[in-house]
Amino acid sequence: MHRPVLITPPAPIVTVEQAMAQCRISADALDATAQAEVAALLTGYIASATEMLDGYGGLLGGRCLGVQTWREDFDCFSRCIPLALGPVKEITSVTLRNSTGVEETVDTGDFSLRTDGGGRAFCRFRNDYSIPGDLDEVGAVSVTYEAGSDIVPYRAMQAILLMVGAWYENREDTVIGVSVASLPVSASFDNLVGQLRRSGL
Numbered sequence: 726m727h728r729p730v731l732i733t734p735p736a737p738i739v740t741v742e743q744a745m746a747q748c749r750i751s752a753d754a755l756d757a758t759a760q761a762e763v764a765a766l767l768t769g770y771i772a773s774a775t776e777m778l779d780g781y782g783g784l785l786g787g788r789c790l791g792v793q794t795w796r797e798d799f800d801c802f803s804r805c806i807p808l809a810l811g812p813v814k815e816i817t818s819v820t821l822r823n824s825t826g827v828e829e830t831v832d833t834g835d836f837s838l839r840t841d842g843g844g845r846a847f848c849r850f851r852n853d854y855s856i857p858g859d860l861d862e863v864g865a866v867s868v869t870y871e872a873g874s875d876i877v878p879y880r881a882m883q884a885i886l887l888m889v890g891a892w893y894e895n896r897e898d899t900v901i902g903v904s905v906a907s908l909p910v911s912a913s914f915d916n917l918v919g920q921l922r923r924s925g926l
Contacts, residue, residue, distance in 0.1 A: 727798045727864060729781045729809050735791025735873055738775050739882050739889075741767050747886040748893045767889060774888040778881060778918065781810060786922045788812075789873035790881050798864035802856055805839070806848040806868060813838060813846035814871040822861045838870075846870075884917040 744767040745752065752760055777783060779790045787810050789795075794817070795810055802821070816838050819831040839849045848868050860866070 726809065727800075730796045730798075731780060731793065732796055732869065733794035735775070735779065735789070735793040737768075737771055738779075738790055738877050739771055739885050741771070743882075744771055744886065744889045744893075747890045767893070770889040770892050771885065773892075774885040777888070778884065778921075784918060784922070785881075788921060790877050792871060792873040792875060794869065794871050796867055796869045799866040799868075800863055802860060802866055804850050804852075804854075804856075806866070808846045808848060808868065808870060808872075810872045811840075811844055811846050812872060812874060813840070814873065816848055816868060816870045818867075818869045819848060820867045820869075821857050822865050822867075823857075823859045824861050826861070846872075878921060880917045881921055884914055887914050887917070 741764050745763070748767070750763060755763060775790070778785050779788070780793065781787060781795075789810050789812070792814065797806075797808060799806060816836065819836055820828050821831060822828045834851075835854045836848055836850045839847045841847070848870075
């Protein structure tokens with residue numbers, strides 16, 4: 726398996742308005758120019774926080790939050806191909822490329838989405854599907870699928886807002902001359918995201 730490729734990213738998990746409320750920023754106290762500057766700053770923070778949690782390499786262990794599209798490439802054919810991300814909503818296409826570079830799309834009736842008890846998804850080919858020959862040596866099999874959910878857990882949203890608020894208040898690597906105290910365990914970032922992580926991967 727090669728590193729999954731993000732085709733379509735998810736919509737923002739939280740809004741700029743929610744981030745402004747988290748940061749205690751009043752839009753009424755800002756002129757149009759300042760509002761635009763704050764919105765641009767918070768939009769970047771939201772995107773960065775989401776990337777830290779979401780998708781391949783994110784802290785949630787391959788869990789996708791909002792709906793997004795991924796492609797995975799494999800060097801060889803397998804009757805049951807494991808997919809790295811989840812939860813998978815739908816496999817949208819499977820393509821095969823032969824050694825001459827010719828690509829064909831597999832009929833949707835020849836494969837299906839399967840999910841095991843741990844929530845891991847697989848692209849399962851029919852038992853009577855003919856195993857293709859003369860495949861290219863690199864990335865010959867490509868599976869494109871939608872992952873994520875239309876409903877994002879509130880804990881994930883709150884974790885993103887915590888990061889956005891922390892970055893807004895502390896815009897450098899170091900803070901001088903302030904007293905620091907951690908949040909209570911019940912409200913901490915690790916506690917919020919711990920149970921959202923995918924396991925067994």
